[in-house]
Amino acid sequence: MKLTSRYEQTSCRLVVEGLPDLSAGQDSSTIGIVTGFSMGLAGHTDLEGQREHLQALLAAVIPYARHLLSAVPKAFGAADSPVAIEPSDGRHQLELRSRQPNTPPLKIVLDDAELSDLVRCLDQLRLDRRLAIPFELPELHPLSRNDLRHRQPLLRRVAAPLVGVATLLISASLLSLLPTPKAPVDVRLNRPTLALPR
Amino acid sequence: MADASVPLQTPLSRRGIERLDLMLLCAEALDLNGGEAMVWLSEEMGFTDLFPNRVELWKRRCSNPLRRNTRRAALKPEETDALIRILNALAERLYPMLRTLLSSAEPPELNQQRWDLFRGRLRELVQERLNPRRGGVQRLLDPGEGAELSRELVQAMALSAGEGGFERLRASLLDAAV
Secondary structure, three states: OOEEEEEEEOOEEEEEEEEOOHHHOOOOOOEOEEEEEEEEEOOOOOEEEOHHHHHHHHHHHHHHHHHHHOOOOOOEOOOOOOEEEEEEOOEEEEEEOOOOOOOOOEEEEEOHHHHHHHHHHHHHHHOOOOEOOOOOOOOOOOOOHHHHHHHOOHHHHHHHHHHHHHHHHHHHHHHHHOOOOOOOEEOOOOEEOOOOOO | OOHHHOOOOOOOOHHHHHHHHHHHHHHHHHOOOHHHHHHHHHHHOOOOOOOOOHHHHHHHHOOOOOEOOOOOOOOOHHHHHHHHHHHHHHHHHHHHHHHHHHOOOOOHHHHHHHHHHHHHHHHHHHHHHEOOOOHHHHHHHOHHHHHHHHHHHHHHHHHHOOOOHHHHHHHHHOOOOO
């Protein structure tokens, strides 16, 4: 018997269809095998895909949301992945690539509200207990200093080292203007006092 | 995404506590009863042992280094986790409002009025409770940079709402200091 799970937000709707994996001992209300899914985004035609597309959608959008939460937008989705997402002029461009040759990728631009809706739908889906599918997702972890360096404006990041180098250069050039002290001369012998006595 | 990927006992940095309290302040700016809602949610979610009354809850929030009367006592991981759960529940409650603010489909003039109202309330709360000598507070009150920062906070709240929001927000609050 085919089962359907729906996840809805204002501008997004995800529907997962599948069957229970009875061989794995799942009960009849659990989806263990995905036979297909559809995604409806407001203002766009419904999109349909297989489990691999759903996996690629999760693997791109969930880490993207994680980075956006730390205010460091970053593109996700490898070149050979069916789904990619990247920041685009204050919005978020979702790129859906078809496996069929000569089919250009479908680009959907989402605003912040639409992206939040999509993330909430995907969160509901991946945490749904009626869906016993092991989706592979990168682990949630705090971002390192290296990941976050783009958050600070360039000027603020380089200000401290720049001031340090400038101070060093200015003080070095000022010091170089001072006359070098001459070695004291022994008046009687007319030679430097430091010379060893004969 | 593995829920146990962030160790449970990692305490938040001062910067993480600062961001968490600012988001709670945004929740208060969005909802006039936000302060009361926090106390009610804390009781409802079973955090009475950690925060027996509103004063204790208030004292924990005063660990934010930007506060006028900041407390230097470090927060325990279970206390910050409880505050994150409260924020997660508040963001869920306020999600329709957060979404409206972030949406580009709303009439621009009407949405500008909503932002002005929210930023006005936030400014009042910031001036009342935070130390105006701190650079972070001055940036929040700056007309240009403050608008950008408050949008970032609203977006972060929208992405923290819902089931997966708690783990995502906690990982973000544990980010390295820049």
